[in-house]
Amino acid sequence: MSGRTSPAPSVVVAPDKDVLAAAIAARLLTALADAQALRGTASVVLTGGGIGLGALRAVAESPALGAVDWSRVDFWWGDERYLPDGDPERNETGARSALLDRLPVDPARVHAVAAESPDGPEVAAEAYVAELAAAAADGAAAPAFDVCLLGVGPDSHVASLFPEHPGTQDTRPAFAVHGSPKPPPTRISLSFDTLRSAREVWLLVAGAEKADAVALALSGEAGERQVPAAGAYGTERTLWLLDRAAAGKLPA
Numbered sequence: 001m002s003g004r005t006s007p008a009p010s011v012v013v014a015p016d017k018d019v020l021a022a023a024i025a026a027r028l029l030t031a032l033a034d035a036q037a038l039r040g041t042a043s044v045v046l047t048g049g050g051i052g053l054g055a056l057r058a059v060a061e062s063p064a065l066g067a068v069d070w071s072r073v074d075f076w077w078g079d080e081r082y083l084p085d086g087d088p089e090r091n092e093t094g095a096r097s098a099l100l101d102r103l104p105v106d107p108a109r110v111h112a113v114a115a116e117s118p119d120g121p122e123v124a125a126e127a128y129v130a131e132l133a134a135a136a137a138d139g140a141a142a143p144a145f146d147v148c149l150l151g152v153g154p155d156s157h158v159a160s161l162f163p164e165h166p167g168t169q170d171t172r173p174a175f176a177v178h179g180s181p182k183p184p185p186t187r188i189s190l191s192f193d194t195l196r197s198a199r200e201v202w203l204l205v206a207g208a209e210k211a212d213a214v215a216l217a218l219s220g221e222a223g224e225r226q227v228p229a230a231g232a233y234g235t236e237r238t239l240w241l242l243d244r245a246a247a248g249k250l251p252a
């Protein structure tokens, strides 16, 4: 069991992945605008992956794009592939071309994980830990992000927390991942605790090849070490945003 301490998850199913991307975009724009109305600023944790980047492209194309003051949004990443700056496989590169490069963002609020360098991944992870702590309130290890977006792999991984991999038990706020079963082998990931400091965690899933992972994670019977997606939840809300194919193995 994952020891859930937040409200039960909600599941919303869209007919296909394009409608899902548009629906996520609409929700994200609303959530960020609401956060700014309440607190002045907003923060979002971004994800890589097909539907994660599809949703960002849908945000960029939305007629409601101007509802958010993009200069007052903090962007973080749930994980990053440890590759050279600008590598197309970096989650940062995907997010920049899908959305960030088209917005009047404040560069100081774009909290990308350091790219591959002679310093190595441990230094990159430690720098991210320091950046998270600097942005957190009241001595916390990480900010209470408004929204944390997470893709889910067919193996049920979220961020770079893979089934039965040591990262699922790592308690540092962010850390280097070595020997990732999905390429590239070296990554930086937020920990479960850091992901769970978000007010809202949204799991974005499209495709029939992920239906087993979705069903298992939502069954309530899976532990987060074996099924990492089961351990992703927010302090106020956990939302599974699925297309029909990904929802195909959920009980009616």
Ligand SMILES: O=C1O[C@H](COP(=O)(O)O)[C@@H](O)[C@H](O)[C@H]1O
Residues within 6 Å of the ligand: 047, 048, 049, 050, 051, 052, 078, 079, 080, 081, 091, 150, 151, 152, 153, 154, 158, 159, 160, 182
């Ligand atoms: O490697 C990663 O994979 C997941 C999911 O990717 P997808 O292509 O199966 O949707 C992604 O969410 C994560 O951020 C990433 O680094």
